[in-house]
Amino acid sequence: MSTPQQLPASERRIDLDWVRILAFGLLIFYHVGMLYVSWGFHIKSVHRLTWLEPLMLVLNPWRLSLLFLVSGVATRFMLRKYRLAAFVRSRSARLLIPLVFGMLVIVPPQSYLQIVEALGYPAGFADFYTRHYLAFGSQFCPNPCIVLPTWNHLWFVVYLWVYTTALVGVLWLWPALADRLGLRLGALLTGPGVLILPCLLFVAWRLFLYPAFPSTHALFGDWYNHADYATALLIGFLLASEDGIWRDIERQRWIALATAALLFVVFILVRGGLFAPSQMLRWFASSAYGCYQWLAMVAVLGFARRHFMADGPVRRYLTDAILPYYIVHQTAIIVIAHALGDSGLSAGSEASIVIAGTALTCVVTYEVVRRIAWLRPLFGLRLEPRRSAGLAQQQPA
Numbered sequence: 001m002s003t004p005q006q007l008p009a010s011e012r013r014i015d016l017d018w019v020r021i022l023a024f025g026l027l028i029f030y031h032v033g034m035l036y037v038s039w040g041f042h043i044k045s046v047h048r049l050t051w052l053e054p055l056m057l058v059l060n061p062w063r064l065s066l067l068f069l070v071s072g073v074a075t076r077f078m079l080r081k082y083r084l085a086a087f088v089r090s091r092s093a094r095l096l097i098p099l100v101f102g103m104l105v106i107v108p109p110q111s112y113l114q115i116v117e118a119l120g121y122p123a124g125f126a127d128f129y130t131r132h133y134l135a136f137g138s139q140f141c142p143n144p145c146i147v148l149p150t151w152n153h154l155w156f157v158v159y160l161w162v163y164t165t166a167l168v169g170v171l172w173l174w175p176a177l178a179d180r181l182g183l184r185l186g187a188l189l190t191g192p193g194v195l196i197l198p199c200l201l202f203v204a205w206r207l208f209l210y211p212a213f214p215s216t217h218a219l220f221g222d223w224y225n226h227a228d229y230a231t232a233l234l235i236g237f238l239l240a241s242e243d244g245i246w247r248d249i250e251r252q253r254w255i256a257l258a259t260a261a262l263l264f265v266v267f268i269l270v271r272g273g274l275f276a277p278s279q280m281l282r283w284f285a286s287s288a289y290g291c292y293q294w295l296a297m298v299a300v301l302g303f304a305r306r307h308f309m310a311d312g313p314v315r316r317y318l319t320d321a322i323l324p325y326y327i328v329h330q331t332a333i334i335v336i337a338h339a340l341g342d343s344g345l346s347a348g349s350e351a352s353i354v355i356a357g358t359a360l361t362c363v364v365t366y367e368v369v370r371r372i373a374w375l376r377p378l379f380g381l382r383l384e385p386r387r388s389a390g391l392a393q394q395q396p397a
Contacts, residue, residue, distance in 0.1 A: 013073060014310070014311050015301075015304040015308045016070050016073055016074070017315055018308035018315065019066065019300060019301065019304045019308070020067065020070050021318045021319065023063055023066055023067050023070075024067075024322050024325060024326060026059060027063070027329065028333070029355065030056060030060075030063070031153075031329065031330055031333050032337075032351055032354050032355055033049075033055075034056075035333070035337050035354070036048060036052055036347060037053045037056060038050075038053070039053075042110050042113070042114040042152070042334055043113055043114055043117045043337060043338055044117075045341075045350060046341070047347035049347060057267075057268065061289055061292055061293040061296065062292075062293045062294075062296040062297050064156070064229065065228055065229060065231075065293060065297060066232070066297045066300060067156075068163070068230075068233040069233060069236035069297060069301075070236060071164075071236065072233035072234060072235065072236025072237035072238075072240070073236040073239075073240040074236075075164050075233075076236075076238075076241065084168050084172050087168060088165060091161065091165070092161065093377065094380050094382075095157050095160060095161045095380065097377050097378060097380070098157065098377075098380040099157045099158060101379075102154045102157075102327050103149050103150065103151050103154065104149070106154075106331050107149070107150060107151060107153075107154065107331065108125075108128075108129055108133050109334065110331055110334045111133060111148060111150060111152070112128045112133070113335065113338045114144065114334075115128065115132075115140055116338070117338065117341075118140075118143070118144055119140060132148055133149055134148070134149060135148055136148070147218075152330065154327070155218075155219070156326075158219055159225075159226075160233075162219070163233050167233075167234075167237065178237065178238065182238040182239060182241060185235075185238050185239060185242070186238075186239060186242035186244060186245050189245055189248075190248065194249060194252065194298065195252060195255065195259070195294075195298060198231075198235060199290065199291040199295065201231055201294075202228065202231070202290035202293050203286070203287045203290035203291055205231070205290065206224075206287070206289055206290035206293075207286050207287065207290070209223055209224040210224045210286070213225075246305060249298055249302045249305065250305040250306050251302075252302065253302025253303050256295045256296075256299040256302060257299040257302075259295050260295035263288045263291055263295065264288075264292050264296075266284075266288045267285055267288040267292060270284065270285040271285060320370070320381070321362075321363075321370075323379060323381070324362070324366040324369055324370075324380065325362040325365075325366060327379055328361060328365045329358055329362055332361035332362065333354055333358050336354045336358060336361075337350075337354050340353060340354070366379075
């Protein structure tokens with residue numbers, strides 16, 4: 001997730017702002033869905049909705065990689081406005097301050113309710129926080145075994161900071177590298193290449209890294225995710241200014257969508273056990289997954305460029321609100337879902353309340369935070385810019 005920045009409207013990618021907004025809107029629904037599927041989550045509803053898993057698998061392979069790609073584009077544009085050292089200072093303040101605040105204040109209720117539901121932890125939140133959350137080590141092993149304090153969903157913030165800081169280090173050593181590689185990559189991906197060549201990378205990561213390094217979001221040892229997300233971020237960064245590639249992506253959006261749909265069906269059929277398991281079949285399914293991942297991103301980017309170019313106050317408002325929404329949304333989901341645990345509500349009613357309550361929490365949090373100067377940095381917002389007479393205030397990106 002790129003943090004909001006000040007850029008002139010002429011240098012904006014309105015379509016990518018909308019992609020980021022819609023992706024994080026889907027994130028609320030996705031994390032609510034995690035309450036009801038068989039996959040691990042911090043707490044679970046009493047209801048199980050098996051039909052929901054294929055729908056969530058539509059999003060799962062590409063939703064986070066797409067956000068890193070968009071962040072890569074935004075980083076390239078930001079570096080036009082900042083010297084490298086100033087960029088690192090700005091990015092560190094915008095990401096690390098909310099990370100520390102989130103780990104100390106926002107995330108702890110998630111861990112507490114996880115322990116309450118998993119182990120029936122009898123003491124209150126204050127006891128958990130002082131005795132366990134700040135223990136700086138593994139707690140409640142072996143089931144669950146969680147390292148506290150933790151960042152939970154804020155792993156995204158950590159990874160984005162690490163990748164962009166590493167990227168700045170490379171550019172400090174070789175300032176012209178981005179332009180040179182961008183031109184070469186743009187030439188290489190012209191036409192059908194934009195559909196085919198990145199697929200090979202994502203397939204390779206899925207085939208060779210994922211079996212040895214399954215996803216952990218723990219930063220160290222999470223090599224499959226690092227390869228996946230860093231690749232997406234670098235593609236966005238290097239191609240940010242290659243207008244021809246973005247036109248190709250728009251032109252080939254239907255081909256990307258149709259091929260992605262076909263590959264997803266193949267993956268689901270293999271995953272569902274329609275065929276007898278074999279090593280060759282696993283390789284085939286992993287290849288379908290990796291290529292679907294990239295083609296789905298191309299389809300989203302292509303349709304966004306075609307249909308989501310309109311700007312307005314809603315876009316500007318939500319662009320600024322994304323990071324505060326992201327910081328609080330998962331805690332809101334878990335707290336509300338836990339409160340409804342013994343309500344006897346149907347799955348539909350329960351999920352509707354969780355979604356509505358989470359959305360309301362996000363909106364109220366942002367409306368409060370953006371009005372209080374000392375709270376703004378804790379949620380990744382700029383301090384209010386000084387208004388100068390005669391100068392037009394630039395729109396946040």
